[in-house]
């Protein structure tokens with residue numbers, strides 16, 4: 001490029017486009033792409049040619065991340081599976097609701113739904129004329145009865161927080177099919193290295209990639225996965241809502257995926273060891289983890305989840321009231337008091353005062369949650385160190 005100093009500075013030589021495939025994922029940190037001709041530009045916007053124009057629409061690094069998740073979720077699905085990337089789990093969930101609902105429409109969702117999704121349905125989408133019924137997801141007959149002529153979506157969660165209730169995915173998918181509506185699930189607590197809901201008849205899977213997929217508590221992201229037809233509809237809503245993932249965050253999430261099966265295997269096996277040890281402690285009245293043979297959904301989790309990977313959250317309820325739960329958290333020396341889940345560190349939350357703080361004791365009891373319940377997101381530490389820390393904290397109660 002010739003010309004003046006400022007022209008040369010703004011139009012440097014283009015970066016080489018290597019023929020070889022890079023092993024690491026290139027980060028396409030650009031908002032826009034340039035075209036050889038004005039016609040190419042117009043053709044791309046009209047959908048008459050493939051390519052990239054603007055990163056809110058599509059960005060190769062973000063596409064690579066989403067397709068890596070699709071490859072894991074769709075591993076054993078005979079039909080094509082694709083995915084859409086988002087800036088957070090909530091951005092993915094919002095786009096899925098906005099795609100599959102309309103004013104005057106109705107959603108059936110589980111009673112133990114994640115608080116952010118509950119808030120979206122009851123204090124945002126309700127203002128746009130979408131109503132929701134929260135039903136007992138363990139009772140297919142009750143769910144079927146909650147579906148109305150105007151219901152446009154059945155929503156589920158593969159593993160519910162904090163009771164670790166396991167969704168009967170094939171049973172719920174049959175209910176949705178019978179009603180002629182799509183069935184979407186939030187599979188954040190499982191991840192595709194534990195359970196792949198598309199294999200069980202689910203139409204759309206969403207994740208907060210902030211959790212296990214990223215895996216290191218250093219990035220927020222989300223993803224929606226399903227057939228190309230459904231994902232094309234979700235993509236249009238994503239572009240118009242604008243909650244798009246940044247290429248730098250897509251890089252971190254893509255890197256996280258490489259170790260997801262390794263991490264999930266360890267997270268889950270350690271969680272079962274922790275759950276088994278805590279169930280024997282005299283101060284413990286209840287432990288919720290579906291890997292325990294006594295958990296209500298143990299047979300279901302063995303049927304639907306990969307062997308030995310039954311989730312990495314353990315909810316422990318000590319004797320006593322809310323103060324006992326707070327005291328248990330405060331007595332921990334290794335396990336951190338922090339929000340979120342799925343990172344390398346083990347973390348605890350006192351359920352009644354954090355994730356479920358909107359619920360009074362009666363509502364907590366109806367949801368099967370004791371006032372002292374503490375949710376443990378089991379990290380990658382040594383199981384014996386975690387058990388020793390939890391046991392010394394319980395001994396102090």
Ligand SMILES: Cc1ncc(COP(=O)(O)O)c(C=O)c1O
Pocket residue numbers: 088089090091114116161186188189207208209210220221222340
């Ligand atoms: C089950 C579940 N779904 C969705 C979300 C929302 O994800 P994000 O915080 O990435 O928006 C969370 C966050 O805690 C979650 O636990």
